Amino acid sequence: MAANFFFDQEVHSFLREWVNGHKEETLLQFEQPLDEYIRNDALRDFFLNTRRPIQQLLKNRIIACHLGRRSKFVYFDPVNGDPLLADTEQRIYNLARRMDSENMHVPFRSVHPNKQTEAGDTADISTYPTGSALCYNSGNHFMSRPANGNVFNENSKRCTAKSEGRLHILFKRGFLEDRLQEIKMLTAAIQNEVEALPQFFVIYSRHSLQEGHFGTSLVVMDPANPDFPIRVTVCDTLLKDLPQHPRWWNHFIEEYSNVFGPGITEIIEDLSHPLQKVNIKGDHPYNHDWDCPYYAASMADALADMVKNDPDLILNGRLEAVHNAMKDLMPDYYKKGYELKDRQDIRRVNRLRRWLSGREVIKELVIEINRTSSYEL
Structure with a gap:
């Protein structure tokens, strides 16, 4: 609370200095006393009249350090997981x-524009029009498509850095069928190389245009036969217990069959993880929307690490051994004995990941402002 109070004071001082140098741009001041204007409307005028306003704010060291602070300096609501932010x-x-x-959007820290007051505060749900769908769209929680885009970029950058040699990471926008066609082309391109060893492709994608759920696959290809894989394992997050299939299973089968033919159904193996079981009946839908990209990225990271550490296990290991090896590489979600962590522990991990996603955006903006900055977030 003290940190939030001092942050508000620093922003007010920043705005006071801005107002003194931009009298002609204080359009919303009207007859308000200066102090009242600073508290109520100056920030909105600053955004309306400033090019890249967040970057201008981040040039102030105190403001930048607070916006980019570590999660241990943030209080999170124990019920909904929202961070307690300064006004x-x-x-x-x-x-x-x-x-x-x-590009200026900081993920998971803003609400939809229709849920804001004119000044930029978060509106009380009681002020929404009677019967408005806004009331039922996750209330006033922090979610948006731009946030998902930023999270995708963050996870993609980390995971694709692991690509090397026979390991290919296809962490791209689009859908599973697009990536499978790409695999066929990439495999055919190395068909005539002297040492055409098995190639490992880790895919992170949405299933299809009809079903936008995220999933992960590992496809092993022999360059001598680019038309049909050696082994295919697919990962979802909705499975209760093996050998049951998740409800998105038919989408995996359809997309693979469209590319490799109906015979592919005989070799597809299910490596799904029941991570969505932490979202119990009655939970708000945003819990799934928030968490799914992190779950799928964790599975993609684990598959990539397995290829690097033990490719023979991927080629010849029993499905159960591969499944357990993945769990060893997913310590955020599994205990050492392959047991799924408690619901609250998993939700805490994802809450911290959401904060880190916002922090990464802030850090990148600071670096863009001044690559030789003397302070760190």
Whole structure:
């Protein structure tokens, strides 16, 4: 609370200095006393009249350090997991989302523009029109497509860095069938190389245009036969207990069959993990929307690490051994004995990951402002 109070004071000082140098741009001041204007409307005027306003704010070291602070300095609501933000901090995120491009959007820290007051505060749900769908769209929680895009970029950058040699990471926008066609082309391109060893492809993608759920696959190809894989394992997050299949199973089968023919159904193996079981009946739908990209990225990371550490296990290991090896490489979600972590522990991990996703965006903006900055977040 003290940190939030001092942050509000620092932003007010920043705005006071800005107002003194931009009298002609204080359009919303009207007859308000200066102090009242600073508290109520100056930040909105600053956003309306400043190019890349967040970057201008981040040039202030105190503001930058607070916006980019570590999760241990943040209080999270124990019920919904939302961070307790300073009043002006919440306004910064809301106004950035409302007035700027998606590139300025900080994930999981703003609400939809229709859920904001004119000043950029988060509106009380009781103020929504009677019968408005807004009331039922996750209330006032922090979610959006731009946030998902930022999370995708963050996870993609980390995971694709593991590509090397026979390991190919296809962590791209689009759908599973697009990636499978790409695999066939890449495999055919190395068909005539002297040492055409098995190639390992880790895919992170949405299933299809009809079903946008995220999933992960590992496809092993022999360059001598680019038309049919050696082994295929697919990963979802909705499985209760093997050998049951998740409800998205038919989408995996359809997309693979479209590319490799109906015979592919005989070799597809299910490596799904029941991570979504932490979301119990009655939970808000945003829990799934928030968590799924992190679950799928964790599975993709584990598969990539397995290829690097033990490719023979991928080629010849029993499915149960491969499944357990994945669990060893997913310590955020599994205990050492292959047992899924407690619901609250998993939700805490994902909450911290969401904060880190926002922090990564802030850090990148600071680096863009000044690559030789003397302070670190």
